[in-house]
Amino acid sequence: MLTRDDCRALDAADPLAGKRDLFALPEGVIYLDGNSLGVPPKAALARLKQAAETEWAVGLIRSWNEAGWMDLPLTLGAKLARLVGVDDDEVIAVDTVTINLFKLAGALLNRTPGGIAAEAGEFPTDNHVMEGLARFTGAKMHRVPANTRPADLPEGVRVFIKSGVHYKSAEMADFAGYEREAAARGLSVIWDLSHATGLVDLKLKDWGAKYAVGCGYKFLSGGPGAPAFLYCAREEIGQLEHPIPGWLGHKRPFGFEDAYEPDETIVRWRTSSPSILALSALDGAVSVYDGVDMAQVEAKAGKLGDILLERAQALGLDAACPGPGARRGGHVVLRHEDGYAIVQALIARGIIGDFRDPDLMRFGFNPLYNSHVEVFDAAEALADVIGTRAWDRPEFTAKKAVT
Numbered sequence: 001m002l003t004r005d006d007c008r009a010l011d012a013a014d015p016l017a018g019k020r021d022l023f024a025l026p027e028g029v030i031y032l033d034g035n036s037l038g039v040p041p042k043a044a045l046a047r048l049k050q051a052a053e054t055e056w057a058v059g060l061i062r063s064w065n066e067a068g069w070m071d072l073p074l075t076l077g078a079k080l081a082r083l084v085g086v087d088d089d090e091v092i093a094v095d096t097v098t099i100n101l102f103k104l105a106g107a108l109l110n111r112t113p114g115g116i117a118a119e120a121g122e123f124p125t126d127n128h129v130m131e132g133l134a135r136f137t138g139a140k141m142h143r144v145p146a147n148t149r150p151a152d153l154p155e156g157v158r159v160f161i162k163s164g165v166h167y168k169s170a171e172m173a174d175f176a177g178y179e180r181e182a183a184a185r186g187l188s189v190i191w192d193l194s195h196a197t198g199l200v201d202l203k204l205k206d207w208g209a210k211y212a213v214g215c216g217y218k219f220l221s222g223g224p225g226a227p228a229f230l231y232c233a234r235e236e237i238g239q240l241e242h243p244i245p246g247w248l249g250h251k252r253p254f255g256f257e258d259a260y261e262p263d264e265t266i267v268r269w270r271t272s273s274p275s276i277l278a279l280s281a282l283d284g285a286v287s288v289y290d291g292v293d294m295a296q297v298e299a300k301a302g303k304l305g306d307i308l309l310e311r312a313q314a315l316g317l318d319a320a321c322p323g324p325g326a327r328r329g330g331h332v333v334l335r336h337e338d339g340y341a342i343v344q345a346l347i348a349r350g351i352i353g354d355f356r357d358p359d360l361m362r363f364g365f366n367p368l369y370n371s372h373v374e375v376f377d378a379a380e381a382l383a384d385v386i387g388t389r390a391w392d393r394p395e396f397t398a399k400k401a402v403t
């Protein structure tokens with residue numbers, strides 16, 4: 001097991017160490033919840049200030065053209081495309097994960113009618129939106145066991161929703177293998193990259209993936225409720241009819257025509273006026289990835305998780321995620337019957353993780369701002385809280401709503 005000096009040496013040799021200074025980290029806090037809401041990059045705060053106080057307050061309506069507001073979903077989409085391993089013109093920053101799932105799944109079912117499938121235990125919205133779409137379209141909804149592969153899906157399934165990294169277990173999907181099996185079965189996979197983008201070294205195009213959505217507020221640190229994005233492979237765009245057509249997806253939006261004629265590019269997935277302040281914050285946040293090797297990001301995330309997992313093993317804690325040395329997402333999940341109170345006791349010490357019912361403690365690592373030493377210190381604090389039963393106090397055990 002690593003010592004604190006070992007972790008200090010890892011930090012000294014870390015090629016990503018300089019990125020930490022790009023974030024507005026609060027004093028006295030070890031933040032291990034980047035898998036839910038990332039720490040704001042200083043560039044995001046500056047970009048938001050510029051968009052509000054200069055572009056909006058001074059430029060007013062002129063900024064739709066002069067400040068590039070109208071094209072922001074596309075220019076930001078191009079930056080995000082590089083983080084997921086596709087071409088610049090195949091991603092658009094728009095709407096939310098839920099809406100984008102509905103749009104892609106609806107378009108795919110319209111082209112090739114059939115059933116819909118999502119895993120039991122998948123992030124709830126992925127199941128909920130598919131249930132809603134099934135009610136509207138009459139498509140059969142299949143809730144399949146966790147880790148059901150495309151080759152084993154029920155007959156007739158045409159659309160399958162799958163997380164690239166599971167929000168609870170941190171298990172990472174076999175992207176390429178799933179795509180090969182999906183192609184053989186004649187079905188489409190829509191990847192939910194919410195817990196993968198900005199952390200995993202994604203190569204969607206190389207893996208054969210054609211459709212994906214992702215959010216901007218977790219590892220991308222774009223702010224609470226930051227916009228999502230939608231990826232659609234170039235060769236598929238013209239074959240799919242957007243189920244929520246709107247004026248800005250029109251081929252000639254400023255022609256103000258009654259009849260809808262979709263744009264032939266990724267623009268057709270745009271529906272209405274973009275949320276410029278939110279997009280601006282995310283645009284600034286993504287700049288921290290300039291020049292970053294995502295393979296290094298993914299590798300460091302694994303190492304940070306291993307530090308906590310190895311200490312947890314020594315404490316006799318059960319891990320609800322892949323163990324040390326295994327490939328997983330950017331968070332680790334530990335199981336304890338008093339997990340809620342333990343997390344609250346850690347938060348009181350300035351170590352912020354989160355809890356998921358019924359007994360899961362999650363600790364998420366962003367390799368751009370988390371250091372090896374602070375994860376070591378968090379692991380030692382966890383050991384102390386458990387060993388001394390510091391969690392067994394009314395203010396920690398009284399359960400409140402947890403986001």
